[in-house]
Amino acid sequence: MHPIDAVDDPEDTLHTPAERAAAAARSTWVSVAVNIALSATQVTVGVLARSQGLIADGIHSLSDLVADFVVLFASHHGAKAADAGHPYGHQRFETAASMLVGALLLAVGAGMAWSAIGKLQHPDTIAAVHAVALAVAATALVAKEILFRYMLKVAKQVKSSMLVANAWHARSDAASSLVVGIGIAGNLAGYPLLDPVAALVVGLMIAKMGWGFAWDALHALMDRGIDAQEVAAITATLRATPGVMGVHDVRTRKMGDMIVVDAHLEVDATIPVAAGHDIAVAARRNVMERHRVLSLMTHVDPWHRPDLDHADARGGGVS
Numbered sequence: 001m002h003p004i005d006a007v008d009d010p011e012d013t014l015h016t017p018a019e020r021a022a023a024a025a026r027s028t029w030v031s032v033a034v035n036i037a038l039s040a041t042q043v044t045v046g047v048l049a050r051s052q053g054l055i056a057d058g059i060h061s062l063s064d065l066v067a068d069f070v071v072l073f074a075s076h077h078g079a080k081a082a083d084a085g086h087p088y089g090h091q092r093f094e095t096a097a098s099m100l101v102g103a104l105l106l107a108v109g110a111g112m113a114w115s116a117i118g119k120l121q122h123p124d125t126i127a128a129v130h131a132v133a134l135a136v137a138a139t140a141l142v143a144k145e146i147l148f149r150y151m152l153k154v155a156k157q158v159k160s161s162m163l164v165a166n167a168w169h170a171r172s173d174a175a176s177s178l179v180v181g182i183g184i185a186g187n188l189a190g191y192p193l194l195d196p197v198a199a200l201v202v203g204l205m206i207a208k209m210g211w212g213f214a215w216d217a218l219h220a221l222m223d224r225g226i227d228a229q230e231v232a233a234i235t236a237t238l239r240a241t242p243g244v245m246g247v248h249d250v251r252t253r254k255m256g257d258m259i260v261v262d263a264h265l266e267v268d269a270t271i272p273v274a275a276g277h278d279i280a281v282a283a284r285r286n287v288m289e290r291h292r293v294l295s296l297m298t299h300v301d302p303w304h305r306p307d308l309d310h311a312d313a314r315g316g317g318v319s
Contacts, residue, residue: 027154035064049130051181053198065107099217105210129187137181144174174201236284243279245303254263258294269302
């Protein structure tokens with residue numbers, strides 16, 4: 001699995017929820033058009049050419065349509081602003097959509113594998129495949145690879161794990177078309193078992209990818225923190241804020257593709273409370289400008305100069 005890059009580059013543009021939703025809609029409608037054409041062609045030709053592998057690949061393309069509409073639904077609702085019932089916004093619609101896409105992949109893959117196993121148990125029912133099936137499989141392979149590269153580029157531009165999941169769904173289609181093509185070629189060469197074997201391999205590939213996406217999304221819904229690299233980058237931004245003498249107890253959790261952060265900031269114990277507040281506000285602004293942080297809650301702790309007695313710094317020393 002290839003998630004979006006974890007570390008934020010200062011040169012990266014942070015996109016608004018509306019921009020992310022628009023990008024998701026554009027790329028997903030392209031995917032819808034491609035998958036409608038492919039699924040109709042693959043299933044029709046698969047039935048006429050008697051290729052179980054091609055039919056399975058067509059069903060996989062059809063499942064992409066369901067995934068595409070899930071993405072459209074989630075990106076629309078995820079772009080909604082925060083409200084009284086959802087004070088942190090609706091970004092977790094995207095996480096839920098990623099889990100649903102993963103579950104869909106898992107179910108489709110398991111069904112395809114089960115059907116292929118049935119054919120392998122009764123090899124006498126395997127028919128000879130027509131050569132046109134191989135041409136359709138090759139065309140589908142090229143179309144799906146192009147679609148994958150386009151969708152992944154958009155997903156990385158707007159830093160959307162939901163779009164990444166959907167892009168790799170398209171790549172799994174390309175891989176499945178390759179396997180199906182090999183199976184059809186084997187059938188044409190006189191090895192009819194290779195067609196259902198290809199369908200079995202495709203089913204297992206799809207199921208494995210679906211499990212991965214669903215598992216990751218489940219962890220995100222359970223408030224798993226972000227990786228250490230990104231935590232370090234956020235911490236470094238906090239430390240670089242003038243007036244911040246130290247940072248500790250940084251905690252994170254994902255909210256869709258955004259991050260909610262809690263952090264303790266150490267400021268000079270001798271400055272006024274208002275000045276400490278201003279430092280915390282500046283630190284929060286710096287982080288939210290440079291990282292995909294939705295909300296940052298800060299707690300200000302007093303910092304004492306190491307060369308002074310702490311009691312003296314508080315005005316409680318003995319003169």
